[in-house]
Amino acid sequence: MSFTIQNVLIPIDRSYETVDVQIEDEKITAIEPQLQVSGTAIDGKNKLLLPGFVNAHTHSSEMWQRGLIPPVPLELWIAELYDFSPLDPEQVYLSALGTAVETLLSGGTSVVDHLVLIPGRELETVAAAVRAYREVGIRAFIGPLIQDESLSAGMPAGESEKNHEPYFRSTVATLDLMAEVVSQFHRPDEGINILVAPTGIQLCSDALFEGCIELSDRHNLCRHAHLLETKAQKQLAQEKYGCSAVEHLKRIGYLSDRTSLAHCVWLNDTDIAILAETQSTVVHNPLSNLRLGSGIAPILKYRQAGVNVTFGCDGASSNDSQDLLEAIKIGSILHNITDPDYRHWIAPGQAVEMASLGGAKGLNLAEQLGSITVGKKADLVLYDLTSLSLLPRTDPIGLLILGRPTEAVNFVWVNGKQIVADGKVKTIDVDSLRQELFNRSQWDVHRKSQTVPAIEAHYRAVMGL
Amino acid sequence: MSFTIQNVLIPIDRSYETVDVQIEDEKITAIEPQLQVSGTAIDGKNKLLLPGFVNAHTHSSEMWQRGLIPPVPLELWIAELYDFSPLDPEQVYLSALGTAVETLLSGGTSVVDHLVLIPGRELETVAAAVRAYREVGIRAFIGPLIQDESLSAGMPAGESEKNHEPYFRSTVATLDLMAEVVSQFHRPDEGINILVAPTGIQLCSDALFEGCIELSDRHNLCRHAHLLETKAQKQLAQEKYGCSAVEHLKRIGYLSDRTSLAHCVWLNDTDIAILAETQSTVVHNPLSNLRLGSGIAPILKYRQAGVNVTFGCDGASSNDSQDLLEAIKIGSILHNITDPDYRHWIAPGQAVEMASLGGAKGLNLAEQLGSITVGKKADLVLYDLTSLSLLPRTDPIGLLILGRPTEAVNFVWVNGKQIVADGKVKTIDVDSLRQELFNRSQWDVHRKSQTVPAIEAHYRAVMGL
Numbered sequence: 045m046s047f048t049i050q051n052v053l054i055p056i057d058r059s060y061e062t063v064d065v066q067i068e069d070e071k072i073t074a075i076e077p078q079l080q081v082s083g084t085a086i087d088g089k090n091k092l093l094l095p096g097f098v099n100a101h102t103h104s105s106e107m108w109q110r111g112l113i114p115p116v117p118l119e120l121w122i123a124e125l126y127d128f129s130p131l132d133p134e135q136v137y138l139s140a141l142g143t144a145v146e147t148l149l150s151g152g153t154s155v156v157d158h159l160v161l162i163p164g165r166e167l168e169t170v171a172a173a174v175r176a177y178r179e180v181g182i183r184a185f186i187g188p189l190i191q192d193e194s195l196s197a198g199m200p201a202g203e204s205e206k207n208h209e210p211y212f213r214s215t216v217a218t219l220d221l222m223a224e225v226v227s228q229f230h231r232p233d234e235g236i237n238i239l240v241a242p243t244g245i246q247l248c249s250d251a252l253f254e255g256c257i258e259l260s261d262r263h264n265l266c267r268h269a270h271l272l273e274t275k276a277q278k279q280l281a282q283e284k285y286g287c288s289a290v291e292h293l294k295r296i297g298y299l300s301d302r303t304s305l306a307h308c309v310w311l312n313d314t315d316i317a318i319l320a321e322t323q324s325t326v327v328h329n330p331l332s333n334l335r336l337g338s339g340i341a342p343i344l345k346y347r348q349a350g351v352n353v354t355f356g357c358d359g360a361s362s363n364d365s366q367d368l369l370e371a372i373k374i375g376s377i378l379h380n381i382t383d384p385d386y387r388h389w390i391a392p393g394q395a396v397e398m399a400s401l402g403g404a405k406g407l408n409l410a411e412q413l414g415s416i417t418v419g420k421k422a423d424l425v426l427y428d429l430t431s432l433s434l435l436p437r438t439d440p441i442g443l444l445i446l447g448r449p450t451e452a453v454n455f456v457w458v459n460g461k462q463i464v465a466d467g468k469v470k471t472i473d474v475d476s477l478r479q480e481l482f483n484r485s486q487w488d489v490h491r492k493s494q495t496v497p498a499i500e501a502h503y504r505a506v507m508g509l
Numbered sequence: 510m511s512f513t514i515q516n517v518l519i520p521i522d523r524s525y526e527t528v529d530v531q532i533e534d535e536k537i538t539a540i541e542p543q544l545q546v547s548g549t550a551i552d553g554k555n556k557l558l559l560p561g562f563v564n565a566h567t568h569s570s571e572m573w574q575r576g577l578i579p580p581v582p583l584e585l586w587i588a589e590l591y592d593f594s595p596l597d598p599e600q601v602y603l604s605a606l607g608t609a610v611e612t613l614l615s616g617g618t619s620v621v622d623h624l625v626l627i628p629g630r631e632l633e634t635v636a637a638a639v640r641a642y643r644e645v646g647i648r649a650f651i652g653p654l655i656q657d658e659s660l661s662a663g664m665p666a667g668e669s670e671k672n673h674e675p676y677f678r679s680t681v682a683t684l685d686l687m688a689e690v691v692s693q694f695h696r697p698d699e700g701i702n703i704l705v706a707p708t709g710i711q712l713c714s715d716a717l718f719e720g721c722i723e724l725s726d727r728h729n730l731c732r733h734a735h736l737l738e739t740k741a742q743k744q745l746a747q748e749k750y751g752c753s754a755v756e757h758l759k760r761i762g763y764l765s766d767r768t769s770l771a772h773c774v775w776l777n778d779t780d781i782a783i784l785a786e787t788q789s790t791v792v793h794n795p796l797s798n799l800r801l802g803s804g805i806a807p808i809l810k811y812r813q814a815g816v817n818v819t820f821g822c823d824g825a826s827s828n829d830s831q832d833l834l835e836a837i838k839i840g841s842i843l844h845n846i847t848d849p850d851y852r853h854w855i856a857p858g859q860a861v862e863m864a865s866l867g868g869a870k871g872l873n874l875a876e877q878l879g880s881i882t883v884g885k886k887a888d889l890v891l892y893d894l895t896s897l898s899l900l901p902r903t904d905p906i907g908l909l910i911l912g913r914p915t916e917a918v919n920f921v922w923v924n925g926k927q928i929v930a931d932g933k934v935k936t937i938d939v940d941s942l943r944q945e946l947f948n949r950s951q952w953d954v955h956r957k958s959q960t961v962p963a964i965e966a967h968y969r970a971v972m973g974l
Contacts, residue, residue, distance in 0.1 A: 058954070059954055059955070060954070110901075110912060111909075112907055115845060115854040116851045142897065145897065334842040334845055337845030337851060338846070364907070364911040365898065365911075367913040370913050377580070377800045380580060384972060384974060386802060390580070432607065432610065432611070432939065435946040435950070436572065436949065437951050438574065438952070439577050440952060442576030442577055442954075443829065446576055446829040446830075447828075448830030450915060451915075481897075482902060485903065487525060487905060488903065
């Protein structure tokens with residue numbers, strides 16, 4: 045399918061130009077003023093065309109608990125999350141649809157879903173998410189969330205004994221499962237990609253990381269993990285390895301130019317140098333880091349050290365939305381308070397590049413995605429600059445990133461296919477999705493986690509509260 | 510005019526109840542299940558009713574420069590803002606309309622407009638804003654932004670000589686102007702209130718503050734000002750008074766239970782105790798504090814000290830939106846990183862109370878506004894809980910505050926008058942507002958401030974950059 049977007053603003057060299065953009069099949073084939081229309085003509089007048097952003101870290105099924113978990117730190121939050129997590133695959137399908145829709149309507153064309161697996165129904169869980177992402181047509185990177193240690197192992201022991209229940213699935217069985225997931229679902233040419241994605245050092249053995257490295261090398265898979273989200277995890281890494289988590293991950297070979305690491309809040313300068321040297325990508329999830337009180341990731345330091353940084357929404361029960369523009373705005377301006385020298389602050393145009401090309405780099409796809417360039421895949425978003433939230437006319441990207449755009453996403457194409465038109469998702473029925481989400485839930489503020497009270501005293505003791 | 514909102518969720522004691530709410534003329538007259546309908550029936554099923562929020566600090570005409578000013582600290586930002594500020598009253602009218610619309614569609618029913626005056630056309634400026642707010646029907650608190658020292662006086666001198674141009678208007682003339690503004694426009698019964706609002710200690714003499722106190726006492730006006738937004742202002746206060754700005758304002762008698770102070774980022778514990786003792790209100794503008802790199806206001810400390818806190822968007826060129834729900838979300842979760850003890854963190858229900866009753870208290874109207882209470886004025890917002898952004902159903906207020914609601918505001922009443930219905934502002938033509946804002950602006954990224962380069966070297970020297 046071919047189409048020509050006519051008279052559209054695109055950013056060039058810190059300014060804008062009005063051009064036509066030609067798309068043939070899945071690729072951008074020409075960018076020039078006054079092109080001859082080939083295929084459908086799309087009116088780009090008073091609109092801004094940007095490369096699609098990457099929602100580079102989320103957990104789609106958390107949508108079922110958004111708005112519900114009280115303000116507590118990660119270690120308690122996750123206990124409550126898991127108390128209520130058992131879902132059926134149909135719910136996974138619906139929350140993946142919801143995550144995709146919110147990502148698309150906030151400028152995203154790719155989603156990295158660090159997918160919580162239903163115990164005993166792991167392949168069905170992945171199949172449900174794959175089905176959702178195929179139906180919507182978003183480019184999907186699914187990293188089944190795996191671990192081989194039980195939840196209690198994720199908290200520093202402090203003075204207490206380290207004695208945890210074994211995890212219900214063995215390391216070998218987990219790696220076998222991952223091999224099966226790759227075999228059944230990894231179809232990069234069809235927009236469905238599997239990542240290896242051990243949850244993080246707090247719940248995974250070296251054997252699990254090493255098995256994932258092997259799988260990643262064998263199938264050319266990207267690698268993903270949480271990294272040093274909380275101060276407690278920093279403390280845990282010292283207990284577990286006698287060195288920083290980053291030093292340990294480097295030693296076992298997990299870091300690479302196709303490794304993306306969510307959060308990275310508690311890294312020191314040596315750790316930062318290691319990320320730069322290994323060309324690893326940091327996925328910044330500012331809203332969840334605030335919501336859980338995890339801290340402010342040292343993003344300006346990463347940028348100064350040459351570390352690639354991009355943005356994620358994180359799961360919807362620690363944010364609690366899937367709005368990429370919100371994550372990009374807060375993930376940019378938040379750092380102005382960390383360095384008095386404003387010459388280091390992130391400008392809106394830089395934020396756009398981090399969210400698009402930065403996201404593509406983190407998925408080892410910078411040659412194919414992340415900018416409006418002839419030869420690259422057409423993952424594109426067209427913003428309507430006549431939305432009240434983007435008026436009066438000033439700097440379109442400044443308005444988009446620093447403002448609070450509403451109803452601004454007008455058209456979205458993924459791999460050259462039209463997914464959103466006139467502000468509406470065209471590939472699925474969003475009204476019936478809303479109806480399903482409504483019918484399968486109820487307003488409820490009275491549930492009580494069993495685990496949180498059981499572990500809270502230990503958490504407070506270890507953290508000195 | 511009377512109406513009954515039927516079967517609507519309202520928050521009661523950390524939970525929700527389904528009730529009918531009766532409004533007669535401008536007041537709430539009954540809250541009970543199964544009321545007999547009096548007047549129009551409004552279907553509240555699957556909807557949440559909350560008291561209207563207060564956008565407790567903004568500068569409406571900054572809308573003309575939103576998205577445009579690069580990421581720099583306040584002292585440079587304001588120089589660029591003022592380089593391009595001269596506007597005509599028609600522009601003031603339009604940006605006041607825009608500010609009101611965005612406030613209403615994000616849950617606000619009152620706006621505090623710290624209004625930048627056009628030199629030589631001051632009364633016309635106020636008239637233009639008054640006209641806009643009357644037309645829209647939002648409850649307006651207009652504090653003409655006055656000063657009697659020139660902009661350069663607002664930066665600490667450091668080692669350099671203090672030698673500033675006199676301000677173009679005298680203190681006496683400014684106070685005369687304010688008296689005239691009060692006489693012409695202060696009509697609390699009609700929803701238009703004038704505040705005394707010297708810009709802040711950085712640009713105002715004691716004589717100006719004292720004249721405002723006198724005017725405020727004579728006409729029972731609320732008082733407003735910026736306070737210690739930046740580290741530079743803290744330094745300036747020491748240079749100017751030899752004590753903290755808060756100690757000085759207390760000494761001259763500006764602090765009171767009808768004084769609201771925007772920002773309050775750089776206060777120490779003694780200052781905080783003074784705010785508590787004087788029952789002053791802090792207006793927290795988290796987004797602008799991040800955008801300008803001003804810092805994080807110690808909001809948890811304020812709350813622990815018993816200081817009333819509410820939220821503002823601040824002007825749209827330092828935020829750059831007028832979305833109150835965004836300011837409330839970030840203004841709540843931001844503080845989780847300032848205190849490891851999560852028991853001090855702000856819960857969504859508390860944030861709602863800060864934004865509604867806290868806002869009313871800051872305007873000395875807690876008896877009349879800020880909660881759904883029989884006898885109070887009907888400044889009410891009805892949220893549609895079937896919006897995708899508020900699904901699946903969990904805790905409605907958790908979703909509203911921690912999520913990123915879109916198209917959630919369904920109905921708004923101010924003083925019992927319907928302003929928004931079915932998600933649309935009914936009192937003005939928003940499409941023609943958009944058209945006007947579009948026609949009077951252009952996409953422009955090439956303007957260059959004259960003043961910023963002239964003062965930047967001094968700023969960097971004084972701030973040790």
